[in-house]
Amino acid sequence: MIARWLVIAPLTLAIGLACCVVAQKQLDASRETGFDEELLYLPNEKLLKHFTGGLDSVVADLLWLQCIQYTAEEFKGDHKYVWLNHMTDTITRLDPYFVDVYRYGGVFLAALKADSDASVNLLKRGMLHNPRAWELPYEIAMVYLLNRKDSPDSPAQAARFLHLAVATETAPQFVVDLAANIARQHDLDAFERALWEDMARNSDENMLRELAQRKLHELAIADVCGQLSKAVELYENRHSRLPESLDDLVSGGILERAPDDPLGGRYFLSGREVLNTTLQNEKLGRRLNRIRGGVNRYQKRTGAWPPSLEAAVEEGDLEFVPPHPYPGQAWRYDPATGEVESGAGPGT
């Protein structure tokens, strides 16, 4: 009885299993289809969304895994990537918040399929659904720099999208540095000025026209700051000392009069540099938002406010503590309430 169970049962199981494996292999071989044939029957994404029974994001995950395999197969094969656009469109319509699909899908489309238009369109659609994801404008900038480098406006477009990546306030430092470098190299100010001028002239929305006007004033103020900093340098060369205030530039004969800020701020000296309270307050607001975001992420994750801003950095909730835009000032942080305040600057 025992021998029967010890010998016959495992033997039956092994033979049966082996037969099943052989039969299954035969069936697989006879029904083998390529990815192209499989994807031919991938339904329209709108239709698919109606019949997933609420499992849209799970279906999106499964399609994404298939998309990765399809891309790898095409990369090893004939490099046609015929179905890549349809797959990425379907996945992102099923799960519009799946940032990695826009990101890697955009990279696959631009770098492997060499379809930079489709890549930029996909990434732009991703930006509409995920305005806080720095990766998407960053990848568009990379498409312009790497895949469209022959186009004359590519550097300016890349600079523009890097600027948008930085504006999300979630971008890592290397993106911030890259944006600054590209802006310097390709005169982003001129590009940005043209953009705002166009909006100020042609936008149907009163609010957008007002925003564009304000941005043009800010660009003009930044120009004046640059010119005033050069005037400070000239004053130092002539008098072998730094001016104590901007009035010294007027009394020293370098300026006719101290310039006005059309937005109500004022210019002030910070060492050899001239700053403006309107621009510094703008930076102050953005940096405060960034710090508060990191503090809130820490609290959401741990249930307690971080003991210090540095603790939020160490835990990875805040990439770094941005410097206070006003020289000599520091952020005031209360670990009991999680509130971050600005120390009083000249214009605050």
Added chain:
Amino acid sequence: MRVLAVARNTFREAVRDKVLYVLLLFAAAAIFGSKALGWISIGQDIKIVKDLSLAAVSVFGVLIAIFVGTNLVYKEIDKRTIYTILCRPMHRWEFILGKYLGLAALLALVTAVMAAVAAVYVVVLGGSLDVTFFQAVLLIYGQLLLITALAVLLSAVTSPILGAIIVFSTYVVGHATSIFTELPPQFDGTFSKRVLEAVYYIIPNLSNFDIRAEAANGVPVAPGYVLWAMAYGAVYTAVLLIIASLAFQDKDV
């Protein structure tokens, strides 16, 4: 008090149902097995684990609601145990409400256990959870309460198999209700369009309870939205339970 007594007994009875444990086993397998899919992604493993875990909580919760819910009243009638209950001084609506509350308590327990297992698994794998994950679990429970009310109604008026088919079909169509409003332009101004729009409002819109994509991707959802969705579910559930009570009141047992 009588309602609570029925609810307590329903809960105890449902906890002893073997189907419950088989479904929970499958749910656990789906949650723990989700990591395997993450291996072939490009760093999206935590997102995939969250997606599949929340889907498992939802799908297996619905299956429990269907399998247990559609049997709830029918079984009492079929085994004639209902006579021992109804001969007591108890209204029939109290019996229906008690049955419903017992199953709702069981689903609360099951949902909480599955969500806790999923949450711990995500954290163990190195992921983080935000408030949207828990909002998604709350809305899944809201959806289960509505489905359970429909299952109890059908359990009072029809056989378990027919009831299960109708509830499952409602679950599928309830996630595709937008199909009734996104009509081609040929329908503009027609009577059919008005009828289909009416159908859109009559069929429970279960996609209201679906914020799983937001939860898996860490996209915040306004608390107001969650409150409105729960209010929608509460009103729908109340209507279904009133109809179930009325139907059972006139039923010849």
